[in-house]
Each structure stands twice: as structure tokens, then as C-alpha cells.
């Protein structure tokens with residue numbers, strides 16, 4: 001063992017969301033849905049956060065989630081990664097602490113862990129939580145409006161990045177990033193300018 005392995009405080013803690021940020025949830029579930037039910041949904045149809053089931057024949061989101069577990073291999077097992085996501089996470093992981101923070105039902109956790117393993121995501125921390133503010137990070141990358149708002153409220157010293165997607169709108173107090181290259185650039189800048197916790 002090397003003797004210089006430490007949880008070095010000069011590294012930034014990067015709190016990374018999964019669905020809609022790392023994994024393309026909508027492209028993934030729609031591919032399975034289209035095959036199963038002979039439909040032609042396209043991920044570009046998702047332009048708001050709530051009411052996903054209204055794009056489908058399911059009367060409620062509860063029905064959607066029941067289908068999402070069908071066959072013992074849930075939709076979360078087969079989501080495609082977003083372009084550049086896996087490569088960028090690997091690079092950032094060399095210099096910083098990648099902290100996966102994902103809100104998941106219990107039934108989705110094993111498939112999510114298998115997804116992370118399949119894509120060789122070497123995160124040293126993985127949290128499955130409904131309240132993401134309970135994990136302290138220097139930088140967060142998130143697409144869900146309610147999580148972004150909560151992080152702005154409860155983590156005022158962190159850099160909170162909104163991954164810009166058709167289903168979210170600007171959230172005051174967040175920094176917009178449009179893709180993984182933009183996020184890496186932002187993290188590099190924070191790391192250069194302010195070792196430790198970034199200030200805003």
C-alpha cells in the first residue's frame with residue numbers, strides 16, 4: 001500500500017446526481033416502453049418535471065413505477081450514460097472525491113449499483129437519499145428542481161450546478177452547466193482558484 005493515500009481536504013467533494021445527469025433516464029425507459037408497447041415515444045417529449053406518466057398509457061405514476069420493475073430487471077439497470085459522462089467522472093475522480101447522490105426506491109438500488117459497476121464508476125461514496133442536502137459537498141450537479149432549490153437553501157457555501165435540461169428552468173443561486181465538458185471546466189476553475197470549499 002502507498003502510504004500517501006489520504007482523504008485529502010484540498011480535493012473538492014463533488015456531489016453527483018444520477019438520473020438526468022449521469023444516466024439518460026428518459027431515453028432508457030422510453031426505449032423499453034416503446035419495445036414493450038409498440039409506441040414511439042422520444043425523449044424530446046419530456047419538457048417538464050412532473051406528470052411523466054401522461055406521456056404513457058399509465059393512469060398514475062404509481063402504475064409507471066410498477067411497470068418500471070417488470071421482469072426483475074428494472075429500467076434503472078439499462079439506462080444509457082449521457083455523452084461524456086463516464087469519461088469525465090473518471091477524470092474528475094483522479095483529483096477529487098466523487099460522491100454519487102441519488103434518490104431511489106429500495107427496489108431500484110441493486111440495479112443502480114450494477115449500473116455503476118458496469119460503467120466502472122469508481123466513486124468512493126454512494127448515497128441513496130431523498131434529502132440530498134444531508135450529504136455535504138463543495139460542488140453539486142443536479143437536474144431536479146426541488147433538489148436544486150433545497151441545496152441552495154441548505155448548502156449556501158457550495159457551488160450548486162443545474163444540469164440544464166428541457167425539464168428544468170433556471171433556479172436562483174445555481175450555476176448553469178449545459179454538458180459534462182462545461183461541468184469539468186467549472187470544477188477545474190474552482191480547484192485552481194480556491195482549494196477547499198469554493199466561495200461565491
Ligand SMILES: [Mg+2]
Pocket residue numbers: 017018019020021142143144
Ligand atoms: Mg436527477
